[in-house]
Amino acid sequence: MAPRKPSARVTIRTVAADAGVSVAAVSKVLRNAYGVSEALRAKVQASITRLGYRPHAAARGMRGQSYTLGVILPDLTNPFFADIMAGIDAALERTEYQPLLGVGQSSPAVELELVDAMLDRQMDGLILLGPRITIDRIAAIAERAPTVVMAHHPVGPTRFDTVNDDDQLGARLIVQHLAGMGYRSIVYFSQDLQFNESQVTYHRELGYRAAMTEAGLGRYISVVMAEQAPREVRTMVRQLLQGRPRPEAIFCWTDFIAFEVLSVARELGLSVPDDVAIVGYDNTRYCDLAQNALTSIDQSGQLLGLQAARLLVERIKGREEAEHLVITPRLVVRASTVRKNAVLTGN
Amino acid sequence: MAPRKPSARVTIRTVAADAGVSVAAVSKVLRNAYGVSEALRAKVQASITRLGYRPHAAARGMRGQSYTLGVILPDLTNPFFADIMAGIDAALERTEYQPLLGVGQSSPAVELELVDAMLDRQMDGLILLGPRITIDRIAAIAERAPTVVMAHHPVGPTRFDTVNDDDQLGARLIVQHLAGMGYRSIVYFSQDLQFNESQVTYHRELGYRAAMTEAGLGRYISVVMAEQAPREVRTMVRQLLQGRPRPEAIFCWTDFIAFEVLSVARELGLSVPDDVAIVGYDNTRYCDLAQNALTSIDQSGQLLGLQAARLLVERIKGREEAEHLVITPRLVVRASTVRKNAVLTGN
DNA sequence: TCCGTCGTGTAGAACGATTTACGTAAAACG
DNA sequence: CGTTTTACGTAAATCGTTCTACACGACGGA
Known part of the structure; x- marks a missing residue:
């Protein structure tokens, strides 16, 4: 009769106990990391679905990734952004990544605050849409996290990706x-x-x-x-x-x-x-x-958004050289x- | 000559060392909790600004609050939502809370997924704007986190707040x-x-x-x-x-x-x-x-958004009884x- | 037979905050 | 003056993951 909360959260530990394996093994399955046999993977997956386990994103963010991408829009009034978001959503549909939006109110100060807020929340990458801040500030942001910039032309070589139309x-x-x-x-x-x-x-x-x-x-x-x-x-x-x-x-x-x-x-x-x-x-x-x-x-906002999301995920996964996509307008x-x-x- | 990373992150520990106090003391100042003298507060605040310390939201989310509020919109094309967001932003301007948006694509499935994603990320509260999901699902969500629903009329008594026009x-x-x-x-x-x-x-x-x-x-x-x-x-x-x-x-x-x-x-x-x-x-x-x-x-989307944000923060701070705001249209x-x-x- | 190497799995230390439980000194009380 | 209360601080446990380091058995080559 240990004094436990009855409706305790299902954690990775619960899953491990249920599957009869170690916590680390479960973690490996979750991240599909190297070094798990097919048998073990199956066992763990079964426990996960049986228990309805969902990884605690905040805890993940402490050490690894948060699987969250930040998107910063200048405002919500321009319907063009809806198309772009549709593209981003489509690209991330089948991935683990979840895009979350912030509204910069077309103000450099608000945008910078938003970037900080997103990085505080351990977002894995940022998409900046028509940012109003200076290029060197963007460069500084790109040092801190993978960044893709849309509707904004850099002047020289950069360490972040860009997606634009011509x-x-x-x-x-x-x-x-x-x-x-x-x-x-x-x-x-x-x-x-x-x-x-x-x-x-x-x-x-x-x-x-x-x-x-x-x-x-x-x-x-x-x-x-x-x-x-x-x-x-x-x-x-x-x-x-x-x-x-x-x-x-x-x-x-x-x-x-x-x-x-x-x-x-x-x-x-x-x-x-x-x-x-x-x-x-x-x-x-x-x-x-x-x-x-x-x-x-x-x-084609949809295409632009799709490409931006694709580039960002690539970069999170390790790409180093900057890519600059330009699509042809019509x-x-x-x-x-x-x-x-x-x-x-x-x- | 301990082998430390040179550009290590500024944590609450760094601040504590700099101010010459304990880690818990700094935490108290951050949350302006009970039991800190004015002198200590000032000392800590000075260290915080000097070091440029920013609390790590993911770490916060592990035990306490994440100071993040989730807003779910059905889509980005209806410009009415821009007004509502402006109101929400205005209400949260001077608070510690940061609103982040998700787009539900007018789909119950996507909305539910988004809610889960936000709760996985330990958001302190949710604002659902014109949700397409059933009332009992919303009730279930409200059990898990403080919730305010906009542009959606509940049929009976609820455990969540609502904001609507008549x-x-x-x-x-x-x-x-x-x-x-x-x-x-x-x-x-x-x-x-x-x-x-x-x-x-x-x-x-x-x-x-x-x-x-x-x-x-x-x-x-x-x-x-x-x-x-x-x-x-x-x-x-x-x-x-x-x-x-x-x-x-x-x-x-x-x-x-x-x-x-x-x-x-x-x-x-x-x-x-x-x-x-x-x-x-x-x-x-x-x-x-x-x-x-x-x-x-x-x-007045602005007013609606303002009230919704206000209600949500109130509820996070402990209010239990549901409130149902109705504003008069013109x-x-x-x-x-x-x-x-x-x-x-x-x- | 001995010694790497490989494949699989585990234990346990982080990560950076909050929170609990507990000191300690000063103030208040009888 | 002794005791209780109050105010202020502290040490350590805790949250749920990831990740490093290592153990262990099987296998293969010398």
Whole structure:
């Protein structure tokens, strides 16, 4: 009659006793480590399922891995992230790894705090999605844990992996499409960020500038920036659309912003695309809605997420050299850039 | 010359040695437990900041709390959840608790797996947002950890807290508004779910039915259901809008669906609200866009999230009795239900 | 026959916190 | 003044794993 709690937790020790083997043997089976016979493995597996044993992740984290991956998103409002998460989930479906999300609120301070919080919790690896922090901070994080960065272009060689679409190409595709449709004064509407050089917005700007020059529209190059907040965006867009001369087309760095631009255009009584053409980026599901019908760049968030998760697991398992994946974007044309009477105003 | 790793981790022991006190004393300061003098606290705090010590969450989780709260969302596409998360983040800002998200993919199996994964990781409490699992499963979860359920109405007394808006009232507000504008055949467009009785969709249906009857429109009552997937929604809506007689108004259980309905209506060449009025629920940020201009019900996701987090922390700290918070929804009228020439077709 | 080596399994020391049980000195009490 | 209480600290056990070091028998080559 030892004074034991009746509903004690099923631990690795319980399993070991039940299977008639040592604790270490059970641990080996769990991690499918080297040095267990098939007979022993079967015995232990049987006990595990019979007892309904689940490994205590916190205890695991003390010595080995926690089998938890941290994903940091800038915010939850951009539906593009849903696609990426779907990809990550799909990639980890059959593995032991569990992704958990943190929201960085588009703030460097919050992001850094979140990284620390995740590392305190012994996460085995991190996926940073469009981080707002500087490249050397990311490098420091990568020293502490396996890291994959998405939607963020490093400037030099790095010790972490990256997954991106070719943002310069995406921007070029847009400019080429618009130029082909006869639009000349094309504005690039970007985001006001602190550490610009590695952000996707900047790379899209590079592509925009290059393509404009190539198309002989160099003198129309114009980049406008605004804060992310809807109010800032709207006032900026209103200025833009009420200015003289009015731009013929606006290329927004992400769909989310383009929807705001569509809204302001409509409020001002402007017709899209006859008075002004509008393009987004990311090809989120809202682009397809008839009231938006937004031409956009598809970069397959699902694929991006899948690859990022794959790279991270590889790296956790020991890969040392950095990999930098770039996927090719694709233009999806919708009504927001195609004039009803498609006359090319070719002069 | 003990053979120590040079860059060893700063542990509670390091801090204790540095401050010249015992390990337990430091632990007490960390948890601000009873029985530490102000002098000792100050000494320890100084050491902590000097050494840059951060508690190892996995180790904490072994015996005490992990200071981690799990939040489970059905998906990442509904922008309403962003508001809720903002509220949760705000409430936990100044506390030690760190919220981490999991995505349930609107699937009971995935949700249950996620709950287990979170409990394996010793999370101190769970917030379930619009769970798709049965009420008794939720009850079982609540036995294992403090739990707060949002957007889900329990049928009887429970051992977990809930936070909801008054969904019946919200639906009533919509019907009253539409009836007041002269619409008579108002369809409720709901979601096809397995365990209906406790879902918000069902409560909105109850409100809809009651209000229709009260408004003398009982014979127009009509509830249509579809799967969540865009394709299913669109075909169902197309059927609805091409049927004879065409409904005069469609009340969608959430904004997200209403946007699809707006899209289909436009594709069919129907004018909103002259040919058909459309209403949503949640008042997500996209409602405000001119191309949507969607009348909706505001239930302040931010406030809901804030309260949920507050309740959860309270419960972790020891509260036993369940609390059920209900906040009052508010109708936000936009162009999707207001005819340009507002003639009441009063017969 | 002797001596590695290999394959399998075990005992026990970590990991870094919390928590229990217990000292010890100072303050309060009769 | 002796005793109890209170306040503050401490040592050591504990949580559930992983991992290192080693034991043991079988096998194979010299």
